[in-house]
Amino acid sequence: MAGQIKITLRKSISGSKPVHREALRGLGLRRINQSVLRKDNPSIRGLVFQVKHLVEVEEGA
Template sequence: MATTDLKLTLRKSAIGSTAKIRQTLTGLGLTRTNKTIVRKDTPELRGMVAKVRHLLDVEEIQC
């Protein structure tokens, strides 16, 4: 059974964003612009991504 991962890249800075947006990015592990992480696709992760989608590039990866 193939699982799906999400490749997340922070494309815009969080400067000027609210504290909740910055905390969400820190929770995702995105601390610097152009940093890329790969995480398992879960409903919790999707919710966090939806909150900061204007700052991210998101790609689905089939594993």
């Protein structure tokens, strides 16, 4: 786990739980189809796991 991952918000956060909104804010995602590059580490993986139903992840980006 040393590279980067590309995280893209694919679904709306409307109606989602506050804990999921906080996880998306921590990842830096605000709008649908917005993508961010983050280091591949356990803390980022934990945030992605919480919102895996809302995002798409590309490894080695």
